[in-house]
Amino acid sequence: MLKKIEELSTLCGVEACAIVYSSFDQEPQIWPSESGVKNVVEKFRAMPEWKKHKMGNQESVMEKSIVKGKRKITKLEExxxxxxxxxxxxxxxxxxxxxxxxxxxxxxxxxxxxxxxxxxxxxxxxxxxxxxxxxxxxxxxx
Known part of the structure; x- marks a missing residue:
């Protein structure tokens, strides 16, 4: 998973970080580094609230996708x-x-x-x- 996040960050030119907890390891796996994670989290925290809401979460993204799909179905039926x-x-x-x-x-x-x-x-x-x-x-x- 960490490898994919690294590829996503490189290919898309975005800042990303990951903290992965496992029942097999006592310490979490961190990517890219502890300071890199702190940097990304601080940038996110510094964003205005309206921008954070605009980003949405998985549920709101899925709801929008469902609404869009229903509109498309209605148009195709017509x-x-x-x-x-x-x-x-x-x-x-x-x-x-x-x-x-x-x-x-x-x-x-x-x-x-x-x-x-x-x-x-x-x-x-x-x-x-x-x-x-x-x-x-x-x-x-x-």
């Missing part, structure tokens, strides 16, 4: 629902297998409506662009 609705719209247009997704709710139907509206707007923009391109091509040929 994206999956939108892709499912979009696939349903394309199946309807293709007339292959028109079967609505299971248990469509009112929010699902609202999403279906917005997806259809978005696709119609995309088609309209493409048609407008195609018309402009045709006009420009015709004028260039003249």
């Amino acid at each position: 994206e999956n629902k939108e892709m499912e609705i979009t696939m349903f719209v394309f199946q309807c247009l293709d007339k292959t297998r028109v079967q609505p997704p299971h248990n469509m709710t009112l929010p699902d139907l609202n999403l279906l409506s917005s997806v259809i509206e978005q696709k119609l707007n995309d088609i309209s923009r493409r048609l407008d662009f195609t018309d402009v391109t045709d006009i420009v091509d015709t004028n260039l040929k003249l």
Whole structure:
């Protein structure tokens, strides 16, 4: 463990120290040295309280990670629902297998409506662009 702390300190350019108590040894193992540990501990004690809290502890770091993970799951669920609705719209247009997704709710139907509206707007923009391109091509040929 002391070797890993030394590597972490060297590779990341951070000050670190360790005190390891073992039931096999009467004296604790200290890294880098007793004076090195005192130096790091004094620097930590000298920090303002708000900075110490900002650093957080393992529990707060895990809580933040869980919240972030839950947000990511919610976002992915929304994206999956939108892709499912979009696939349903394309199946309807293709007339292959028109079967609505299971248990469509009112929010699902609202999403279906917005997806259809978005696709119609995309088609309209493409048609407008195609018309402009045709006009420009015709004028260039003249």
